[in-house]
Amino acid sequence: MSEMGESQQSHIEAMLPEFTQRLRALGYDLREGREEATLVGRSGATHSFDVVATREDAFMSYTLACDVASSEQGEPLGLGAIFAFDDKCYDCGIRDKVFLVSPGLDAVAERFAQNQRIRVFDESRLRELLAQSAETVLPEGKSLAGWDSKTRVLQSLAALGYRTRRQAQITGRSGAEYTFDIVATFDDGIITHTIALDDLGEGTIDVDKLSVFDAKAYDAGILDKAVLVRGDLTTDAQRFATLQRIKVIRLSSEETQVKDESATEHEPASKEADMSSSASTTPRLQTVVEQILQGKLEKVIKARPEAAALQLVPESMARRFKVVPLSLSNDALRVAMANPSDIFALEALGLQSRKRIVPVAASEREILDTIDRYYRGFQQMEEHISRIPTGEG
Structure with a gap:
């Protein structure tokens, strides 16, 4: 759980056991607590969640991640809190995301959650969910064997x-x-x-x-x-x-x-x-x-992206939003985007880079090819520089 005020923490924490009980009733297997609910992402980083739940049926396997967060000042949380949670889920390949929050999210964070398919429960929504019977949504039977038709x-x-x-x-x-x-x-x-x-x-x-x-x-x-x-x-x-x-x-x-x-x-x-x-x-x-x-767009990435620009946006974020940082000019970061009108990507990029984002339209294929080519080269260059001996001794 993220750091939060005591009174707010007690409200949301008190409801977490009931929520996990609901998950078990729905057939999920759970790992709870930051030490147990850990996953290694595609980047190699280890991420901790408050709950990781898995459920399998004959058709699909589902993994759900849940975090609990609250504001120390008792004000709605902004984009930063939910973006950090979504970023962990993306790195771990988790599609089903639940965010328990008190007192709630601000308008920008709420829109981001909707766009990223994050199910957000504040205290009121969570009470409403827990008041419903889980049996009303449980399947009546099990899958039939032998799918011959x-x-x-x-x-x-x-x-x-x-x-x-x-x-x-x-x-x-x-x-x-x-x-x-x-x-x-x-x-x-x-x-x-x-x-x-x-x-x-x-x-x-x-x-x-x-x-x-x-x-x-x-x-x-x-x-x-x-x-x-x-x-x-x-x-x-x-x-x-x-x-x-x-x-x-x-x-x-x-x-x-x-x-x-x-x-x-x-x-x-x-x-x-x-x-x-x-x-x-x-x-x-x-x-x-x-x-x-x-793709229908002409090639627009005609020069190597600047190393300083690449350094501002992690590769995981670039792949997720299908963007490539191209160049820096004063306080502006020029970014090639598959969807330049994606306000959530623009907000997230601005939050990450602390720069004003200037979007440029490019095809998805061109962006992914550029990420493959230049992020790998940028990482190799950084590794080479780190091995260069420094000092006189």
Whole structure:
């Protein structure tokens, strides 16, 4: 727990045991306390949380991190407190984030939390959550064995407590509209988990098919992904699925299509309508996905970023917000950004660098390539300098 005033600390701490009890009732395994709830991030740094909880079902494995914080002055906490928590979660690859705070967050920090999908509970919200019965959200049964058809997959999802929609249409951040074969949602009152599933059919599945699915899930803002296949994946496709955390569910190649009466309201009106919708959507979807994968902006990073600029923004932050610090000029830091209008990234960069941020639009691919090339070179240069002997002795 972060340092806080005694009265505020006692309020929020007193509710933490009830919160952890709720997590256990929902099927989470817990590690509690700063000494036990520690994880090593991708950067190599060790991070401590107040609670780390894990839960597995037949479809996905979930890890939740929780921190408790409060203001010494009794005023709403600002961006710095929640950004530090989010940064730890990002380094550890944790997507489910819970922040218990007293008395609350200010407007900027609240918007940042929403943008970064951090579930924030102040004392009032937490009391409301704990007053509800956990049994109302627990699944009625367990997953069925033997996923030999799409119908059995749907039945398994329902048994695990997921609410499913067939041929679900979602508008992505780019404005494009996507159709997923199945979208499954489970809300345990703390975190809402959404899984996108597409049926990729029979035959060999190559990396192109997976990348199209992954790109549309990314644009739709869905983090948990699964594909239904009846054939084998190429070696590259298997690697891609592992890297992008795409669960591969293998169905029988002789699957008989049986209507799932429990999902009638979510199915298309007819098979012909479904085929027509798919035919009209596919060319438009392919165009949108190609734009996402390839980027539309011309190359704007034409010179090596200044070492002083790179030093102001850690690589983990650069990758997370898809930015590259380019140059320093007086009190201004010029930064290439995949999304120059991301006010939360701008706030975080300003907080980290203590400079006025001047954003420049660049493609996501160009930014990631630049991060790979120059951050590695900057680190190697620092290591080389540190080995140079100093002094006369």
